[in-house]
Amino acid sequence: MEPLTDGPSRQAEYEALYRKHSARVERLSRLLLEDLQEARDVRQEVFLKLLRTPDRPRPAEWGRWLTRVTINACRDRRRAGWWQWWRRRHQPIDDVEVEDREATPERAALSGEDRERIWRAFRQLPPRQREVFALRHLEEWSTQEVAEALGLSPGTVKRHLFRAVRHLRKGLGGRS
């Protein structure tokens, strides 16, 4: 991918990137931080960084660059507010923030109970497993890409992924 150019085309390019990736960045941040407001703050932070780094060497692909910056920003926030993160991690499912959305047939198919179980299990995952699962399963990165982004070996990524999936399935509660 080419670097962002200066002038009006740069602005257009920035807006295009924002439209394409902002929802994904926010969703990933929310998965890693479990707080909608914090996730929105991270999204702003990430795109501000994108805007303010004209002289940096351009990454080969903006999407992956944004994802890496998002993960780092989430880590920083988690470190800064570890007690808050710990508190949320142990928070009962009923205390989670309400998000009002329209019911769709697909949403109805996945029962509320299942979603609660899955989210409860997801909250209990260690940060590293959460990152690996989010990138490998939800962002659909390859094992090698996840390993490079997180500075791990492919074997370690597979191990984290396996443990995360095992825990999540266990949380889903004997559906097999």
Place this chain on the structure above:
Amino acid sequence: MNRCLRDRTLLLSSYGEGSEEDRAHLRACLDCAQRYQRLSRDLELIGRALREGPPVAAVGRLPGAVRRRGLVVAAALTALAVFGGVEAWMWRESVLWVRPQTEAGDADALRFLAEVSAVLSSTGDAPTADFADVAAMPETGWSDEWDAGQLFDYNT
């Protein structure tokens, strides 16, 4: 070929990272095929649930800033309570150390010590009334060979 796939291998296969041998086994083994199907269904459900966001809840949370402020206030109150407790304990200890003894207690103790001292240092030449009183006490219990009253006849 005959051994069923491990869970980990099954997971890697679902991500397209299994070997050709694993895929061949999946086609041939009904048990593994069913396990694979269940795994795929669970992964699909998990992915969908996480993409949709957290479930609707009965109770909303307080905003982050309010929660942070509440925790700071709670920490400050706890620190204040601990500091107050330590101070109160230290004050109480210091009062016990400097509090003056009662005069009545001192007088009783001094009188007792004087009596004991007089008894211990007495040579019999000038017995005191107190000594006589003390010596006379066991009189009733002693034998006829001598009594305490006779012992002090020279005094009269």
